[in-house]
Amino acid sequence: MTATLAANSVPRLARGVRLRHDEARGQWVLLAPERVLNPDPVAVEILKKVDGARSIGLIVDELAAAFTVERQTIATDVDAFLAGLAEKGLIEVTSPLVGDAAS
Amino acid sequence: MSLIDEPRHQLEVPARPAPPIPYGMLAELTHRCPLQCPYCSNPVELDRRNVELDTETWLRVFSEAAKLGVLQVHLSGGEPTARRDLEQMIRHCVEVGLYTNLITAGVGVTTERLQSISDAGIDHVQLSFQGATADMTDKVSNFRGAHERKLAVAHEVRRLGLPLTINSVVHRANIHQIPDFIELALSLGAKRIEIAHSQYYGWALRNRGALMPTRDQVFWALDVVEEARTRLKGILTIDAVVPDYYAKYPKPCMNGWGRQSLNVTPSGKVLPCHAAETIPNLDFWNVRDHSLSDVWVNSPAFNAFRGTDWMPPLCKSCDRKEIDWGGCRCQAMAIAGDAAATDPACHLSPLHADLLALAEADADGSEVYDYRRYFQPDRAG
Numbered sequence: 001m002t003a004t005l006a007a008n009s010v011p012r013l014a015r016g017v018r019l020r021h022d023e024a025r026g027q028w029v030l031l032a033p034e035r036v037l038n039p040d041p042v043a044v045e046i047l048k049k050v051d052g053a054r055s056i057g058l059i060v061d062e063l064a065a066a067f068t069v070e071r072q073t074i075a076t077d078v079d080a081f082l083a084g085l086a087e088k089g090l091i092e093v094t095s096p097l098v099g100d101a102a103s
Numbered sequence: 104m105s106l107i108d109e110p111r112h113q114l115e116v117p118a119r120p121a122p123p124i125p126y127g128m129l130a131e132l133t134h135r136c137p138l139q140c141p142y143c144s145n146p147v148e149l150d151r152r153n154v155e156l157d158t159e160t161w162l163r164v165f166s167e168a169a170k171l172g173v174l175q176v177h178l179s180g181g182e183p184t185a186r187r188d189l190e191q192m193i194r195h196c197v198e199v200g201l202y203t204n205l206i207t208a209g210v211g212v213t214t215e216r217l218q219s220i221s222d223a224g225i226d227h228v229q230l231s232f233q234g235a236t237a238d239m240t241d242k243v244s245n246f247r248g249a250h251e252r253k254l255a256v257a258h259e260v261r262r263l264g265l266p267l268t269i270n271s272v273v274h275r276a277n278i279h280q281i282p283d284f285i286e287l288a289l290s291l292g293a294k295r296i297e298i299a300h301s302q303y304y305g306w307a308l309r310n311r312g313a314l315m316p317t318r319d320q321v322f323w324a325l326d327v328v329e330e331a332r333t334r335l336k337g338i339l340t341i342d343a344v345v346p347d348y349y350a351k352y353p354k355p356c357m358n359g360w361g362r363q364s365l366n367v368t369p370s371g372k373v374l375p376c377h378a379a380e381t382i383p384n385l386d387f388w389n390v391r392d393h394s395l396s397d398v399w400v401n402s403p404a405f406n407a408f409r410g411t412d413w414m415p416p417l418c419k420s421c422d423r424k425e426i427d428w429g430g431c432r433c434q435a436m437a438i439a440g441d442a443a444a445t446d447p448a449c450h451l452s453p454l455h456a457d458l459l460a461l462a463e464a465d466a467d468g469s470e471v472y473d474y475r476r477y478f479q480p481d482r483a484g
């Protein structure tokens with residue numbers, strides 16, 4: 001797994017994508033054009049920090065502080081998750097992709 | 104033991120299991136529209152302006168929808184921008200947490216209007232094109248200059264940074280333009296395109312002979328879409344609604360009746376799908392008299408075909424019954440004369456051969472349209 005997003009880049013949800021808590025079903029949902037996605041609990045924790053202000057590095061730092069998981073593991077997960085969302089156009093990242101995933 | 108005298112709310116066991124929670128609501132804000140598409144899914148009897156719900160009632164319906172668990176609202180019509188209170192409704196939806204999707208034909212929508220719709224907080228815009236070229240759009244919509252106006256709207260939507268989906272309805276006269284529709288969507292910066300074959304209710308049923316594609320056209324279209332999907336993966340999402348006349352299994356219509364979505368008409372009737380009124384004797388409740396959740400849970404129309412209990416033996420004993428839910432009730436009504444029959448699009452239906460023969464005969468017809476007409480030209484803007 002190669003890193004694909006720079007740690008100093010800043011992600012934000014694309015216009016037309018919204019994260020909200022769905023009271024009726026008791027879960028978090030990511031709403032996009034004609035789609036309702038059900039992020040898992042880890043994804044929700046990451047998404048809550050995608051606010052157009054925090055950098056990816058900061059998001060990883062905060063998650064590492066909040067959970068007893070090794071920072072490197074978190075960094076890898078966050079990167080893979082956000083790169084996937086960026087590819088689908090669900091988030092926008094301020095600085096361009098660096099390197100390329102060996103996918 | 105008799106429970107007959109017990110008031111219902113005291114019963115511990117509900118009369119039927121709680122229905123699922125709906126995800127989407129189609130709000131048909133008005134039937135007014137400057138275009139005259141011969142396949143329009145609106146009923147042939149269009150609601151007049153004076154029977155349309157007022158702003159206050161719509162706002163209440165949106166609040167009730169959010170509470171019921173609806174996540175996405177599709178603001179449609181007719182042409183939804185004919186309602187001057189559209190922005191107010193969008194703002195309200197955003198406030199109560201609903202994701203808003205505007206489904207517009209883009210004619211009569213100015214730059215200023217789009218700006219104010221965007222400012223109100225719209226999340227996504229779906230813009231229809233009746234053809235991939237000016238000639239085709241103008242002919243099918245029976246409105247000269249419609250195509251140019253749509254192009255302008257598309258550019259403006261993208262300039263505002265809003266996600267754009269191109270909606271195209273294909274039929275015998277324009278199905279060959281599918282590759283051009285896809286190119287058009289790409290050139291306009293859309294991330295999604297819907298390619299839907301006409302569905303034969305409302306105006307489209309009247310025009311079936313003029314719209315029905317040939318079998319060869321349909322299979323050609325399937326190949327074209329498959330190829331484009333692979334080629335454009337990650338660039339353009341292509342959602343294609345396949346015509347089931349020529350298919351083996353029916354479509355899982357609405358993903359099951361009264362399961363995921365509901366539809367409110369301009370005058371406030373709540374329908375399980377936009378064509379449900381073609382089924383006689385169903386009792387549709389109106390938001391003027393009932394709350395939305397009351398309609399969803401208790402109205403006879405929603406319960407008529409909910410789940411699998413209503414199914415004919417053919418479907419009930421079939422392992423696909425919770426995959427395609429027996430197909431489309433309106434098509435069963437139209438072709439079999441019985442809304443509770445297996446959808447004749449299913450190859451197991453005894454009427455499947457008849458449906459195929461009917462489609463093939465229609466595909467031989469002429470292309471003279473009986474255009475959708477709204478007799479009181481009443482254009483707001």
Ligand code: SF4
Pocket residue numbers: 136137138139140142143144145180181182208231475
């Ligand atoms: S299908 Fe055509 S006529 Fe019907 S509402 Fe849409 S644009 Fe108007």
Ligand code: SF4
Pocket residue numbers: 352353417418419421422423424425427428429430445446449450451452
């Ligand atoms: S028999 Fe009924 S449930 Fe089975 S595939 Fe046909 S329509 Fe679907």
